[in-house]
Amino acid sequence: MTTFRDRSDVFAELGTKLTIAEIFETLLDGPVPISLSAHDGSSTGPADSKYSLEILNPRGINYIATAPGDLGMARAYISGDMKADGIHPGDPYEILAAMGEMRFRRPSALALVTIARSLGWDALKPIAPPPQETLPRWRRIALEGLRHSKTRDAEAIHHHYDVSNKFYEYVLGPSMTYTCACYEDEGQTLEQAQENKYRLVFEKLNLKAGDRLLDIGCGWGGMVRYAAKRGVQVIGATLSAEQAEWGQKKVVEEGLADLAEVRHSDYRDVRESNFDAVSSIGLTEHIGVQNYPSYFGFIKGKLRDGGLFLNHCITRPDNTRTTKAGDFIDRYVFPDGELIGSGRIISEVQNTGLEVLHEENLRPHYALTLAEWCKNLVENWDACVAEAGEGTAKVWGLYMAGSRLGFQRNVVQLHQVLGMKLGPNETWDVPLRPWWKA
Structure with missing residues (x-):
């Protein structure tokens, strides 16, 4: 049986565009456990959820789509491009617990085509992460030396x-x-x-x-x-x-x-x-x-x-x-x-x-x-x-x-x-x- 998330491949072949909420579903391996809405007016997840996420602008979905998982979600949240309702930012424990076992997956090549067509190719170009983020591991080697050298440990x-x-x-x-x-x-x-x-x-x-x-x-x-x-x-x-x-x-x-x-x-x-x-x-x-x-x-x-x-x-x-x-x-x-x-x-x-x-x-x-x-x-x-x-x-x-x-x-x-x-x-x-x- 074809699931909603599997249909992203079919949509690619048909030239169909996805809403941001549908894109988010495409990136998940399983149901959306809390309410999610986006700046295009789309929404997904249980409507009666005590907690909700709102993707506020194109940069927020760029972060999530280009780094599916905890890194992309963190980038969108820390930058202020995604907000969480029902919690205090100093202690988001309850919403994290409600999100439970939410797992992201890498979309297929056809799904990526659908996402790019839906958002526009320019919307998926790499953009700078929030300033609180340090360099990826491979760049640290070039700039700070080998892993756990004194210089790199100090940094x-x-x-x-x-x-x-x-x-x-x-x-x-x-x-x-x-x-x-x-x-x-x-x-x-x-x-x-x-x-x-x-x-x-x-x-x-x-x-x-x-x-x-x-x-x-x-x-x-x-x-x-x-x-x-x-x-x-x-x-x-x-x-x-x-x-x-x-x-x-x-x-x-x-x-x-x-x-x-x-x-x-x-x-x-x-x-x-x-x-x-x-x-x-x-x-x-x-x-x-x-x-x-x-x-x-x-x-x-x-x-x-x-x-x-x-x-x-x-x-x-x-x-x-x-x-x-x-x-x-x-x-x-x-x-x-x-x-x-x-x-x-x-x-x-x-x-x-x-x-x-x-x-x-x-x-x-x-x-x-x-x-x-x-x-x-x-x-x-x-x-x-x-x-x-x-x-x-x-x-x-x-x-x-x-x-x-x-x-x-x-x-x-x-x-x-x-x-x-x-x-x-x-x-x-x-x-x-x-x-x-x-």
Whole structure:
């Protein structure tokens, strides 16, 4: 039986033109799950839908038709050429959930002819994406070097983290912590849960006053300051100049300069060694899976015998899928980001000669964290737009709400892996059973 979407090939042969709503249907593999309308007066999807999308102008359908999928939809939405009704742009979680399993497909050659004839060939010429979008992977090689070179990593971090410290203060809250919190229960506030996360990491690393900690990918220095307040000597390294400036200023303001430093540095350039512990909270996503051996080898080389390390990062639920991020995440959020399952991470840790002592999955905790960040963005929307622009604020709402769904639906997970560098006698220097409060 010929479906409506299959008829685009027939229409091409007959010379029939499609409405924009029909073009949208042609690009989907399945029904339109919410109401959609367009500037030509056409519409599709359930009329009683609580949420709706409206394509406002030719540029909006150009973005969608030339990049069917999350990238094209994001371009149209971020640029203001498509609007979403029934949601706040700071938290589009509900409409994303309603769109559910909506999947785009590549139209056939005949369908492309129909689309081009319907819109006009000039309407499908490539146009510049929104300014928030970074270069495609192939162009980054030419301009920034090979994937995960120091230069290219620095540019990727700059793209994401050097938006504006003030913007992050609005979104992240007082802790300025941009990693998964750890909730004792769902009644905890975001700040309580972030403090609890640092407490958990500190205790897992068995730190005490007088110890030395290296925190790689330290962000704005939350872990650095937490440990320093408890008498630990800490070096934090971040590739973001704005993070380092903010974090070091906070270290000084809190009277911790004798114990702590937030350093603007690639972690690979840290020369000090013989640390009692190394923490890596939210860095592994930027490393590149092929670089795991050198990454964990670096950690091993920085630890004293008997020293502990903790790796906290987003993972996939298995170890078989592609490691590369989707187009929207790669171009708007985490350029060159890569994810793999916790099994691969543990294997690489072990292959480096480190011993894994414990691992746990905090997947539901990240969904809770992201919901709170979206709430902050909504509450501070006008200030965030004034600080970073409406397009950037939309990117963050879309990314965080979509990520919340991803953690809820087990598309991604969050794992903490605790390990040790064994000494010559291969014995543990820690208690026989977990010594931290879960």
